[in-house]
Amino acid sequence: GDSVTQMEGPVTLSEEAxxxxxxxxTATGYPSLFWYVQYxxxxxxxxxxxTKADDKxxxxxxxxxxxxxxxxxxxxxxxxxxxxxxxxxxxLSGLGNSGGSNYKLTFGKGTLLTVNP
Amino acid sequence: DAGVIxxxxxxxxxxxxxxxxxxxxxxxxNSLFWYRQTMMRGLELLIYFNNNVPIDDSxxxxxxxxxxxxxxxxxxxxxxxxxxxxxxxxxxxSRLAGGPPDSHFGPGTRLTVL
Numbered sequence: 162g163d164s165v166t167q168m169e170g171p172v173t174l175s176e177e178a179x180x181x182x183x184x185x186x187t188a189t190g191y192p193s194l195f196w197y198v199q200y201x202x203x204x205x206x207x208x209x210x211x212t213k214a215d216d217k218x219x220x221x222x223x224x225x226x227x228x229x230x231x232x233x234x235x236x237x238x239x240x241x242x243x244x245x246x247x248x249x250x251x252x253l254s255g256l257g258n259s260g261g262s263n264y265k266l267t268f269g270k271g272t273l274l275t276v277n278p
Numbered sequence: 279d280a281g282v283i284x285x286x287x288x289x290x291x292x293x294x295x296x297x298x299x300x301x302x303x304x305x306x307x308n309s310l311f312w313y314r315q316t317m318m319r320g321l322e323l324l325i326y327f328n329n330n331v332p333i334d335d336s337x338x339x340x341x342x343x344x345x346x347x348x349x350x351x352x353x354x355x356x357x358x359x360x361x362x363x364x365x366x367x368x369x370x371x372s373r374l375a376g377g378p379p380d381s382h383f384g385p386g387t388r389l390t391v392l
Contacts, residue, residue, distance in 0.1 A: 193379040204282075204369055204383040212379065250321070254379045264309060264328070266371075266381055268321040 163188045167251045167269035174241055174276050182236040182272050184225075184251035192253040194218075194227050194234040195266070199248040208236075208249070241276045248273050280304075282384035284370050290390045296358040299387045302351055303372030311381060312345055312355050313369040321369075327353065328375055360391045 167184040174180060186192065193212045197205040209218030214229035223238045234251060251269040283302040291297055303310050312324040325335040330347045338345070342361070347353040357364055367388050371381040 195380070197383075204385040205371075206383070207380050210380060254381075264375070265311065265323050265326055265334070266321075270320045 163192070163253060163255055163267040165251050165253055165267055165269040167249075167272055169270070169272065171273040171275060174274070176243055176276055176278055177240045178276075180236070180238040180241045180245075180274065182249055182251075182274070184234045184236065184269060186232050186234065186251075186253050188232075188253055188255055188267075190255055192255050194225070195252040195254070196223070196225055196234070196236050197250040197252060197268075199250065199271070201247070205250065241274070243276045243278055246274055246276045282370055282372055282382055284368075284384035284387050286387060287385060288388045288390075290392065291360055292392050293361055294359045295391075296356065297360045297364075297389060297391075299355040299368050299370075299389070301353045301355070301370030301384060303353070303370070304382055305351070307372035307374050307382070308350065309373045309375045310347060310353050311371040311373075312353070313371060313383075315367045315369060315386070316365075324355070324368075357389075360389075362391045365389055365391050 164187045195210045196208040198208045199205050209220040211218040211227035214227050217226045225234050225236045248271045250271045252266045254266050285300045308329050310327040313321050315321050324337045325345045326333050327347045345355045367386045369386045370384045373381045
């Protein structure tokens with residue numbers, strides 16, 4: 162079945178440092194890929210997405226590129242801020258003629274990011 | 279748009295009591311999902327409705343859990359009787375089937391069963 166593996170945290174960075182959170186997936190067909198962010202005490206918010214190979218999703222300075230050859234969707238940001246402190250979830254939604262479940266999200270376990278001033 | 283609305287935001291109850299969690303999806307969305315989040319298991323899909331009909335309830339842990347969607351704007355997740363191991367954050371999410379694959383999440387209900 163579908164699965165998502167993301168790097169385990171926690172990740173602690175200083176403000177303005179570079180961030181990379183690795184994410185790889187296993188799925189049949191052509192899934193859509195997502196990064197969701199969860200701030201303390203809140204629900205999940207969609208951060209960015211990519212729906213086909215080589216697409217780059219971007220939002221709030223974060224980027225991730227859909228790499229089908231490596232089945233990866235790594236999250237990157239060139240300069241993090243204290244306000245970026247949150248839990249980040251990589252997820253996929255199956256699509257296409259895979260015959261899989263194209264309606265639900267399969268999540269990674271989340272990566273806690275703490276950015277210190 | 280108010281987004282997905284869940285109530286209550288926090289619930290503390292004693293083992294054996296009935297718990298009902300409520301969700302109002304985004305207007306116009308016809309797919310609704312209930313997820314559970316725990317430290318041990320992460321985010322798990324419990325049940326999925328499409329056009330108010332339960333499509334996949336394979337994630338519902340056991341018969342103590344039930345979910346309904348009587349109309350397009352309301353869903354409930356009920357646990358009866360509740361147990362301490364049900365303590366978790368329960369999220370409701372909605373999306374437009376056939377539209378963008380994004381799911382919009384509510385703020386969650388933090389359930390504590392003593």
